[in-house]
Amino acid sequence: MQGPRPPRRRYEQQPTRKVVTGAAAPGALVETTDGALLVQPFEHWPYYTQEQHLLVDNEILDARFKQRLQLHYSRLERLVRVPSNELRRGYQLANNDGVLLGKYFPEWAYCPISNRFQKVADWRAAWTSNGREANQFNPPKSLVPRTRQPGSPVRMQRLEQVRFVLVSPAGEVADIPWDRWLLARQPGRVRVQERHGELQATMLDFEAAQPAGFSFIEYSVFDRLGDLSGIFLTAKNQQGQPLQDANGQQIRTSLNGLYSLRVRRSDLVQYGLLPFQNGTRGQSRPGDEHILFRPVIRSSNSIYYANKLESLYIPTRLTQRSTELIDLIRTSHEEGDTAERISRDIKRHQSIEISVAYITALIDADFELTDEVLDASELLYRQAEYDYLTRDEQGEHRNATTGRPELVFTAVPGLQLPGLARIYHLDQLKMVSVQPSYSRLDPLPSEQALQPDVYSPTSPNQPVNEREGSAIRKHYISIYGNQARFLPAYESYGEGIFLQFDRDELQKWEDEHNEVGEQARLIQANYLQSWQRQAGRVITASEVMIHTFSHLLLKELEFQCGYPVTSLRERLYCGDGMAGVLLFTVAGAEGSYGGLVSLSKDGRFEEIIRTALMRATDCSSDPVCWHPGEQGQGVGGLNMAACSSCSLVPETSCEEFNSFLDRRLVIDPKFGYFRKLVAAGL
Structure with a gap:
């Protein structure tokens, strides 16, 4: 006997990490079995409107990370744990408050x-x-x-x-005005100057009147034509009859040439065709006539790039406490209360033990929770992590509020590999991720995530021509932009292996081999011509070598130990004061329950390193891969001797979009950093 039909599904479950790392974060298009959904801004989620984000248990404590974010988000009060968005039996909410918000898009x-x-x-x-x-x-x-x-x-x-949408370099998204594409295209092409060069663009006439009798559009596909010329739009009247133009021809067009379409933001705003993600109409801004929207396939990678920032938790100078508790201590201090009285009042009214010494230290530090001088530089931020891991403060570090271990690490004794200083196994680590913004069409360098967007030095806030208007800018996940008080974050626990290189050996290696500098020079020259280029960044041979070495280890862990590379990630520490890499995995992935760390405890990891180096000497694409020439290979020619057969890993595992790789710097028999180790194994 058939039971009652279940309710219609109104929800789509998404893993928590995807809500912070791009796949289901605000502004992303989520492909579901019921259609494509556009995730709305954080402040429009029921989770936010019902004030679940204000609960003490939903605050993620990482004082160092929060202080860094406040350099650009000056009003930031807390990092908020995102809701689980979990379903029961496919359609019932496990938590009625833990809901994100999305809408069907394209419309x-x-x-x-x-x-x-x-x-x-x-x-x-x-x-x-x-x-x-x-x-x-x-x-x-x-x-x-x-x-x-x-x-x-x-x-x-x-x-x-429909499969196509409009996106702008400034990060906005809109529907293609399909009725205008069918009925009101301008007869000639318009020349526009974009950052990649000149384009003869197709433009739309938004002032043309619709033909008499027009009722709807018919969408038809002819399978014998495998491209856009096989998709037709036809104007129909109320009775379903095709409309005809003044020459007696059907008003009909294909989608051929769609990618040449450009639509000015000023037109979309003027005619009410630019909805923001929260459903309100887009507002006019100076310079709108120079910002051109272009069509992309809604499922393409270029429609969304998450500007994600991560922080490896390291103990700060002062133990972390909740935002409310810190604010309470600050307020009491400003009202003239002594540290002893503040401690006594908190114990009496909050039932929380806070030592007088801690309160005194907070007051002396002017309530700055970290000891470091931070700026927007990712390099300086990672320097603090590198210094902490390598200055012999090994042991177990627990969260003072929850008591949970958040950093447990020790050095591996008896290292026998020349070129490496030490190996550390991290039995427990905490990684906090936050995505404050995103971009479309092209990704932005990580350094730019905490810097203001500037069109030009003379006109920083508005473009004065199409070339400036085509500059990629970040779009905030919050409707308040960089004035947001709360940012959704994701806290994950896992384990890892940290490898510290001998900096003296690295410097000696670069000084003694001219070929090393030449390989790095070729990559640097291609980098200066690529979309990834950042002003002032210099790609060094040591950076490329360490990054390539990291990839070789990731692939070897898959070959030899059975860990899928998709479950492993790298965190690079390369700079004037750093030379290391952290290979780690987080909860829920293979190897996150002690399997990865166990490799470093019984000497097996040294053998894995040796085997990885030996395997790297043989690529199925050699000699083409080994000798790519000055043009390099990969995106933008940013790799030398590195291809998918030997060195590339899934994008989720790599920090640099599989760029800045060269096997020769690692294993070349004449100048490779580990050449002696390779020669000993042959």
Whole structure:
């Protein structure tokens, strides 16, 4: 006997980490079985509007990380643990408050039976006008007759969203005005100057009137044509008859040439076609006429790049406490209370033990929770982590509030590998991730995540031409921009292995071999011509060698130990005062329950290193991979002797988009850093 039908699904479950690392963060397009959804800004989630983010248990404590973020987010009060967004039995919420918010996007969808093509809002209106309940419309669907006979019963048909959307270099997204593409394209191409060069663009006429009798668009696909020329839009009247132009020709066009379309932001705003993610209409800004939206496939990688920042937890000078407790101590101090009285009052009213020494230290430090001088530089931020791990403060460090171990590490004794200073196994580590912004079309360097966007020195806030308007800018996940008081964050626990290189040996290696500098010079020259370039950054031979060595180890762990590379990640420490790499995995991934650390406790990791170096001497693409020439290989020619057969790893595991790699700097028999180790193994 068939039981009652379950309720229509209104929710889509997403893993917590994806809500912070891009796949399901604000501004991202999430592909689901019910259609594509655009995740709304953080302040519009029910989790936020119902003030779940204010609960003490939902604050993530990392004082060092928070202080760094406050350099750009001056009003930031706390990092907020994101909701689990968990479902039971596929459709019931496990926590009614822990909900994100999204909307169907793109909003243009067609019925594969009737071929009618219109916005989801119009489909919903048609649904309810036929006496159907609005809450049964999800996922979007139409009503079509079962047969061609008049009065035939209707059936429900899932709608198909169109595959293309408009995105801007400033990070906004909009629907393509399909009615304008069909009915009001300008007759000639328009020359525009973009950052990649000149383009003959197709533009739309937003002032042209619709033809008399126009009712809807028909969307039809001809499979015999495998490109955009096989997708047609046809103007129809109320009776479903094709409309004709003044010459008696059907008003019909294909999608051929769609990628040459450019739509000015000023036009989208003026005609109400630019909704922000929160559903309100986009506001006009100076320079809008120079910002051009362009079409992309909604599932392409270029539609969303997360500007993610991470912090390895290291104990700060003062033990971490909640924001509310620190604010309470500060307020009491400003009112004239002594440290002894503050400690006594907190114990009496909050039932929390706070020592007088801690309160005194807070007051003496002017409530700055870290001892370091920070700026927006990722290099300086990582320097503190590197220094802490290498200055022999080994042991177990617990969170003072929860008592949970957050950093447990010791050095591996008896290291026998020349070129490496020490190896540390981190039995427990905590990594905090936050994504304050994102970009579209191209990724932004990590350094820019905490810096203001500038169009030009003379006109920092508005572009004066199309070339400036095509500059990639970050788009904040908060409707308050860099004035946000709260940022969603993700806290993950795991384990890792930290390898410290001998800096004296690295310097000696670079000084003694001219070929080493030449390899780095070739990569630097290609880097200065690439989209990734950052003013002032110099790619050194040591940086490339350490990064390549990290990739070789990641791949060897998969070959020899069975850990999939997708479950492992790297964190590079390369700079004037650093030379190391952390290979780690977090909870929920293979190897995160002691398996990775165990490799470093019985001498096995040294053998893994030797085997990785030996394996790197043989690439199936050699000699082409070994001798790529000055043009290099990979994206932008940013790799030399490194390809997918020998050195590339999944993008989720690499910090540099699989760039700045060269096996020769590691294993070349004449100048490779580990050449003696390789020669001893042959």
